[in-house]
Amino acid sequence: MTPTLLSSLTTSAVGGPAGKFVEARTEAEIIDAVRSADAAGEQVLIISGGSNLLVSDDGFPGTVIRIASEGFTVNAEDSCGGVSVVVQAGHNWDKLVEHAVRHAWSGIEALSGIPGSTGATPVQNVGAYGSEVSQTIAAVRTWDRERNAVQTFTNSELKFGYRDSILKQATVNGSPRYVVLTVEFQLPLGRMSAPIRYAELARALNVEVGKRAYANDVRREVLRLRASKGMVWDSSDRDTYSTGSFFTNPIVSAEVADKLPETAPRYPAGQDGLVKLSAAWLIDQAGFGKGFGLDQDGVAGGRASLSTKHTLAITNRGSASAADMVAVAREVRAGVERQFGISLHPEPLLIGLGL
Numbered sequence: 001m002t003p004t005l006l007s008s009l010t011t012s013a014v015g016g017p018a019g020k021f022v023e024a025r026t027e028a029e030i031i032d033a034v035r036s037a038d039a040a041g042e043q044v045l046i047i048s049g050g051s052n053l054l055v056s057d058d059g060f061p062g063t064v065i066r067i068a069s070e071g072f073t074v075n076a077e078d079s080c081g082g083v084s085v086v087v088q089a090g091h092n093w094d095k096l097v098e099h100a101v102r103h104a105w106s107g108i109e110a111l112s113g114i115p116g117s118t119g120a121t122p123v124q125n126v127g128a129y130g131s132e133v134s135q136t137i138a139a140v141r142t143w144d145r146e147r148n149a150v151q152t153f154t155n156s157e158l159k160f161g162y163r164d165s166i167l168k169q170a171t172v173n174g175s176p177r178y179v180v181l182t183v184e185f186q187l188p189l190g191r192m193s194a195p196i197r198y199a200e201l202a203r204a205l206n207v208e209v210g211k212r213a214y215a216n217d218v219r220r221e222v223l224r225l226r227a228s229k230g231m232v233w234d235s236s237d238r239d240t241y242s243t244g245s246f247f248t249n250p251i252v253s254a255e256v257a258d259k260l261p262e263t264a265p266r267y268p269a270g271q272d273g274l275v276k277l278s279a280a281w282l283i284d285q286a287g288f289g290k291g292f293g294l295d296q297d298g299v300a301g302g303r304a305s306l307s308t309k310h311t312l313a314i315t316n317r318g319s320a321s322a323a324d325m326v327a328v329a330r331e332v333r334a335g336v337e338r339q340f341g342i343s344l345h346p347e348p349l350l351i352g353l354g355l
């Protein structure tokens, strides 16, 4: 039988063969597939939309389990408590957001247009335009591979942080201890959005930061802004053959931030006076502009480059290998380190690859 290629399952369209491939369409099938692979002592890679993974050209020798469960159940809906909706892990995230906006379930509209599945959103606490899923997730039901039992985490037990959660922390060599089965969201009812926390979005909506807008308008503007940056998956746009942002925004001490030029964007990052920097700005200012690497004499022969619309995405121009993508990432990371002494960390999960 021809092996399934990870390149056919990922938005960067790179990655070699899967040792074994199983598609799980229901919660029972997910648990069954994970239990069987674990009982056989096989390595396990969980994949869903494949939009936050970069897999080596050698592929993955163990079992790749694709989470493809779909649908959601509304548990409660009233004007006091809002809506409680339990979503299957494989359900497409943006379809859920679209449904929420159409049915006046408020709170996730600013997360429009993010590719991938709902079950992956708590893993790295998916976020954009000042919003994060940690603001609306009530609970996550998982299969705990260590205890061979279902384990439910409440919001506070998930230990959400910037692109982080207990689910991500418990992932070792690409293999998660907790496999997400369902995610429960608690969303207020109403046509208005959550307060707009991101200046660029507030400007686009013509409202002040902290004010609300119609959720419909927020979704429309977020999709427009994201598309202009190549951040909405589109098979006809090579700038979207990526994992979205390749690097997280570095969080540094005030002392380190003070050494940067005054024009460097800075945002408060929680307690202890920590400061969040813009990885896109650092990359650009270190000399890696949009489209860096497109030149055929470039680091990956023009096969992989920074997006022509955003410096934070590493893109496959059509024939890139995973090694090409990593070559661009290494060059950019070394350049930022040289210029600013700041080390960038990858956002996607790297399987069989090191930076």
Ligand SMILES: Cc1cc2nc3c(=O)[nH]c(=O)nc-3n(C[C@H](O)[C@H](O)[C@H](O)COP(=O)(O)OP(=O)(O)OC[C@H]3O[C@@H](n4cnc5c(N)ncnc54)[C@H](O)[C@@H]3O)c2cc1C
Residues within 6 Å of the ligand: 011, 045, 046, 047, 048, 049, 050, 051, 052, 053, 067, 089, 114, 115, 116, 117, 118, 119, 120, 121, 123, 124, 125, 126, 127, 128, 171, 174, 176, 178, 179, 180, 181, 230, 231, 232, 233, 240, 242, 243, 244, 245, 349
């Ligand atoms: C064009 C583009 C734009 C993007 N924009 C954003 C953005 O604005 N903000 C943002 O935060 N991210 C963004 N991303 C990254 C990505 O879309 C999100 O992280 C998304 O949630 C990944 O979902 P997925 O189903 O594709 O996960 P996958 O890539 O399949 O998996 C990602 C990780 O989650 C794990 N995982 C997946 N499903 C489960 C499960 N059921 N249980 C346990 N572990 C699981 C995988 O093992 C892996 O570690 C973008 C990506 C692209 C390509």
